[in-house]
Every structure is written in C-alpha cells, then in structure tokens.
Amino acid sequence: xxxxxxxxxxxLGPQHPSTHGVFxxxxxxxxxxxxxxxPVFGYLHRGSEKLAEERTYSQIVTLTDRMDYVSSMLNNxxxxxxxxxxxxxxxxxxxxxxxxxxxELQRIASHFVAxxxxxxxxxxxGTPLIYCMRERENILDLxxxxxxxxxxxxxxxxxxxxxxxxxxxxxxxxxxxxDIEKSIDEIEEYLSGNEIIFSRTKGTAVLxxxxxxxxxxxxxxxxxxxxxxxxxxxxxxxxxxxVTFKRILHTASDNYARYWVRVQEMRESLKIISQCIKNxxxxxxxxxxxxxPRLVRPEPGDSYAAIEGSKGELxxxxxxxxxxxxxxxxxxxxxxxxxxxxxxxxVGELFGDLFVIFGSVDLNMGEVDR
Amino acid sequence: xxxxxxxxxxxxxxxxxxxxxxxxFDEKNVWINSEKLYEVCRLxxxxxxxxxxxxxxxxxxxxxxxxxxxxxxTSISYRSSCIIKCKVGYGRNNPKIDSIVDIWRGADxxxxxxxxxxxxxxxxxxxxxxIMLWDGFPGHPLRKDFVTYDQSIVNSKGVD
Numbered sequence: 072x073x074x075x076x077x078x079x080x081x082x083l084g085p086q087h088p089s090t091h092g093v094f095x096x097x098x099x100x101x102x103x104x105x106x107x108x109x110p111v112f113g114y115l116h117r118g119s120e121k122l123a124e125e126r127t128y129s130q131i132v133t134l135t136d137r138m139d140y141v142s143s144m145l146n147n148x149x150x151x152x153x154x155x156x157x158x159x160x161x162x163x164x165x166x167x168x169x170x171x172x173x174x175e176l177q178r179i180a181s182h183f184v185a186x187x188x189x190x191x192x193x194x195x196x197g198t199p200l201i202y203c204m205r206e207r208e209n210i211l212d213l214x215x216x217x218x219x220x221x222x223x224x225x226x227x228x229x230x231x232x233x234x235x236x237x238x239x240x241x242x243x244x245x246x247x248x249x250d251i252e253k254s255i256d257e258i259e260e261y262l263s264g265n266e267i268i269f270s271r272t273k274g275t276a277v278l279x280x281x282x283x284x285x286x287x288x289x290x291x292x293x294x295x296x297x298x299x300x301x302x303x304x305x306x307x308x309x310x311x312x313x314v315t316f317k318r319i320l321h322t323a324s325d326n327y328a329r330y331w332v333r334v335q336e337m338r339e340s341l342k343i344i345s346q347c348i349k350n351x352x353x354x355x356x357x358x359x360x361x362x363x364p365r366l367v368r369p370e371p372g373d374s375y376a377a378i379e380g381s382k383g384e385l386x387x388x389x390x391x392x393x394x395x396x397x398x399x400x401x402x403x404x405x406x407x408x409x410x411x412x413x414x415x416x417x418v419g420e421l422f423g424d425l426f427v428i429f430g431s432v433d434l435n436m437g438e439v440d441r
Numbered sequence: 442x443x444x445x446x447x448x449x450x451x452x453x454x455x456x457x458x459x460x461x462x463x464x465x466f467d468e469k470n471v472w473i474n475s476e477k478l479y480e481v482c483r484l485x486x487x488x489x490x491x492x493x494x495x496x497x498x499x500x501x502x503x504x505x506x507x508x509x510x511x512x513x514x515t516s517i518s519y520r521s522s523c524i525i526k527c528k529v530g531y532g533r534n535n536p537k538i539d540s541i542v543d544i545w546r547g548a549d550x551x552x553x554x555x556x557x558x559x560x561x562x563x564x565x566x567x568x569x570x571x572i573m574l575w576d577g578f579p580g581h582p583l584r585k586d587f588v589t590y591d592q593s594i595v596n597s598k599g600v601d
Contacts, residue, residue, distance in 0.1 A: 116573040120558070121582050121589065284517060287496050287547025300517055306443040375513060375524075377497065388511070390502055399583075401500040411549050440573060 078106055083425075085114045091188065091429075092436030096413075100422060108417045110410060115440040123400040128154050128367050129228060131400070135387075136223040138402060139438035141184050142381045144170070144177035144214075147227035152308055152376035153387035154229040158369040163358055166231020167309050168351040172244070173217060173226055174378075175340040175347070179251060180210040181381035182291075182333040182340075185433040189330055190262065192430040193271055199262065206254045209247045216240045229367065231357030244348070248341055255337055263331065272326035276416040276428040280324065286411040290383025291332045292432065296324035302379040314346040326431040333433070366395055382406050382433055402441060406434040443515065445469060446523040454491075458484050470524045478527050479539040485514060485525075486544050492516045493523065496545040499552060501529075501559045503585045508536050508561055529561055540566040558583040 084095035093114035099107035119138060123131045135146040148170055155162060187203030211221040217236055218226040226232055262268055280296040293300055301318050303311045319335040321328035357363070369391040377386035383405030390399040409432055416428050452466035455473070462477035473481050485493045493514035502509045508529040515522045529536040540563035542548050552563045553572040560581030563569055571578065580587050 113571075113573040113575070118582060121587075282546070284494050285546045286549075287545065287551075289495075298517065305520060373502075373511075375498070384497065386498055388498065388500055399502045401498070403498040403500075407550055407554075408547060411547055 076102065085111075091434060094429075094434070094436055094439070098417075098425070103422050105417050105420055105422065105425065108414045110413055112407070113440055115436045117441065119441045120400050120402065123397055125396060127365075127395050128158075128369075128397065129365055131397070132227065133223070133225045136225055137437060138404070138441055139380070139382070139385075139406065139435045140222055141435055142177050142181040143222060143224045144173045144226060145181070145378065145380045145385060147224065148174045148309075149376060149378045149380065149385045150387050151227045151229050152378060153374050153389050154367070154369075156376050157372065157374040157389050157391055158229065158363075158367050160230045160358065160363050160367075162229075163231040163355050164310075165235070165351060165354040166356040168347050169217075169232045169236060169356060170227050171309055171311070171314075172344055172347045172351075173214070173224075173232070175344050176210050176213060178381045179337045179340050180207045182337050183207045183210075185333055185381075185430075186258065186330065189326075189427070189430040189433075190268075192426040193268065199258070202254065202258065206251055209250060213240065213244060213247060216243060228357055230363045231355075233357065235356045241348070244344075248344060251337070252341055255334065255341075259334060263334065268330075269327065271424070271427060272330060272431070273323070275326050275420060275424050276431065277323070277325045278412060278416065282412065282415070283324070287408050288383065288412065290380065290405055290409065291329055291336065292383070292409055294319060295321045295328035295332045297322040302377060302384060306377075308376070308378055310347075310350070311343075313350065314343050316340075316343050326427055329431045329433075368393060368395055377403065380405055382435070382438070383409055402438075404438045404441060406436075406438040410434060410439070442520070444519075444521045446521060451523055455481055455484065458488065464528070470526050472526045472528065475527050475530045475538055479541065479544075481525070482512075482541045482544050485523075491523075492518055494518070496541075496547045496551075497522070499548055499555065501555045501561055501583075503559060503583065505585055508533075508559065510538055510555070510561065512541075535562070536560065537562045537564055539564050540569075542566055557581070560584060 078099045078101045080099045082097055085093040095111040097109045119134050123134055132147055135150045136143040138146050183203040183206050187200040190199035214224055215221050218224050280298050283293050283296050297320055299318055304318055316339040319332050321332050371391055371393045373390040375386055375388045377384050385405055386403035388401040389397045392398040448466040448469050448471050452463045452471045456463045459477055459480050462474050462481050464472040464474050485491045493516045495515040495517055497513040497515050500511050510527045512525040529538050531537045540552055552566055555561050556569055557571040557573050558581055
C-alpha cells in the first residue's frame, strides 16, 4: 500500500522566541517545504495613532519611542521633522547636528540587533548575538549620557533637542566610534566570509527589484536588490546634504545581500558621525521658547515627512485643525510594509530557512502593530 | 532632491488624459473623483510622463462630513513625487472606494489597515480582513465618533 502524505498547518507564535516579538503566522507544510503562509498581526496594537489625537505635539514624541523600540531616535527624528514642516519651525543648527549624531548611532544599534538576531536564527546560538549586543550596549550608554534614557529616549524636540550633550559625552563618543569600528571588523572577519553563512543565506528568498518596488519595500531590503534609493541621499533632510557617504548596494537580493548591506551601512554611519563631530559648533540646541513655545498651534493643513529609517522609509503624516493636538496622525511603518512579500519569500523554501528569511526582513513588532 | 509635482500642473496633465477626473486642486494636492480613481492610478503607474512606481503611503482622514483617502506616489526613475486625495463616496455608513492592490502590491496591508481602523471598504481587494484588531471588534477606532473608553466601566466607578 503506498503511503499517503498531506499538508500540515502549524501555528507559529505569537510567543515563539524566533518571531522577534509577538508575530504569528499560520504556516502550511508539505513535508519540510512551505506551501502557504498567512501572517497574523495585532498582538502589540496599542492604538498610538488614536492616542496621538488626545496629546499635544510635544507629548507625542514619547509615543513615537514606543513604536519601533530599537530605533527610538529615528522615530523621534521623523516625527519632529513632520512637526517642523507643519509649523514652519527653523531648527537650531547645533540641535540638528546633535540629532544626526543620535540617529546615526541609533541606526548602528538597530543594524547590530538585526545582524545579531539573524545569526541567532541561523543557529549560531549565543556568541554573535552577544557580540552585537555588547556594541549596542556602548551606544545605549552614550544615549544615557545624552538624555538619561536608554531605550525610550524622547531626546528630540521640534526645533532641535531638549538639552546639550554633557562634556563627558564627546570623549566617550570618540572612544566608542573606534570600538564599534573594531567590532564591525571582528564580525566581518568571523561571519562575512563564513562557509556556513554562505551556504545558508546565499540564494534563499530571492526577490526581483521590480517586485520589491511594486510592493513599496524600502530600506536595506531594496538596496540589497540594486535599487539606489536612500532618502538621506535622494531627498536630504536635516544636514545630510553637507556630509558625504557611500550608498551601499548589492545586486543579489538574497538573505546574504541583506545582511551584507546592513553591515556595510554601519561603517558609513560611523563616517557620517565623525563628519558631524567636525561640523558641530557651539550654540543653542533649540530655538527659544518665544520662537517655539512648548504648546505649538499649527495652522490648519497637513504635512508628511519621511526619513531613511533603519528598516526603510519611515514617514509621519500629520493633519492639523489649528488645535493643540493633531487632528490625525498616521505612521508609514516600514516594518509592516516590508512584510508584504513575506508569502512570496517563504513559499517553496524549507522549514529550516523560515526564521532566517524572517530575520533578514528585520522587523520590529512595536512598529508593525503600533 | 525629490521634486514634488505642483497641483495645477498635475491636475492639467491628468485631466487631459482622463476626462472629468479632477475635482479640485491646490498648491500640492489634487483631488480625484472617486469613480475615476482606478483609471487615474493606472495612468500614473503606466504613463511614461509620470512613471510612479513606488506607492509611499496610503492613509485616510475622517473629516466628519466625508472621509478622505490620501495617496503618495514616488517615481524612482524621475525622482519626483505627488499627492493624490480622494473623497470617499457612499456616505458614512458604508464608505467604499476602488482598491489599487493589483496596480501596486504595496497597497495590500495599508488598505487592510485603513479598513480595520477607519472602516473604508476597498472594492476588489483580495483579502479585506481586519489586520490590527480581532474579528468582531465593534466599530472602527480612528473614526472621530468612536467612543474610546468603555463607558460602562467609567460609569460604574463613579467617574465621568
């Protein structure tokens, strides 16, 4: 009698440790091959967009920290840019340089987390993750010097930052830049040419650049497919037009390319930070309260500001009706939109690659569900 | 720099290709007749004059007397962007608008989010289910008339 096989549907998450939070998927397997995937969101939905309608413009900065909690500074930056655009605020130059330093440090920290967890998902239990987390810890210590908080910073304000960096910050930053550079070298030495990493990540989950653009996927995932689209370069906000950096591109569009693009981007971020340190000059870190009061009342209208976040284009859409809180706030969350092609990436791959592919997307559930 | 299309210029170009599609325009935004939305979107994607291949964001606003859906497109090859707005028809109880998922795949989750939180139906969406909230959740929370707190709990504690 011939043996019969049938597909099995397995529920993964929301408490599975490899799902980067509370992500849940219903996966159908045929043997070891994935035949269908259905993602289920919403386990971390806190209604940030509704909450924002009851808060003043400066209070909402704290809400944005909790969206993508591994890149809070970048969320702050996108939000403050949208408020500045809405209220026509001219930010103080020193404040802008400080927030560029803060957000580039945050980008490095976020890419370290992405790299560490990708390798954790690959089965390199412990060691690479701890190496990456050690460097992230340095960056969090720097944030603690800047604003007293480590994860939920709320450091940026419309018009600049809320306080100047203390004197101990600058030597510590110099030291950390060297340490991070060494640590990236170390990671690359162990991992970028590693035979096991090659065999597990090369050629898996390949997507064409047309389909990525059509699915609104941005950030390192898009650049790993060879599309030169970095908002820092294409639409420079803050003072990004005054710094020079290389755009990192890869053409393979597989898991290895995504990993490689992130690691190289960390080096470029370091270069941007050292240029910021050279350019920064003494002065006020935010406009006086006569120019930008704590309680801003923008004219009725709307504004959209987007930055190159660590995961992709992070945008804030604000609608004002002339009151003290926004009439409507919408977040263009790259983590959610980058999952659009998850099914296409996973179907046909093996069970062992599921979490690797998932990890290479680099998502954060706080931002997916908001 | 990404160049933003000016409203009057964009409105003129769209109107010349699709008749009676533009309702009004201002400095940056163009309001499209909701019945012509799909046709206009197809034009924006396929016409070499526009070539908007990236849908940046899709969202909605509740203006109480009408809903508005806001689209933001970018052309990677021309480095230009534009904003299209659309008043949603069929009243407040059953607002409906054409889905653009088959033109831009990236609209998939964003349209589901708008349906879930604002309650605007997208005609032609292949899988229009709630995305953030669970099935059977009463109402759509981002609407302005949504009651945010459970009033029975508030009243039973004697707080109002």
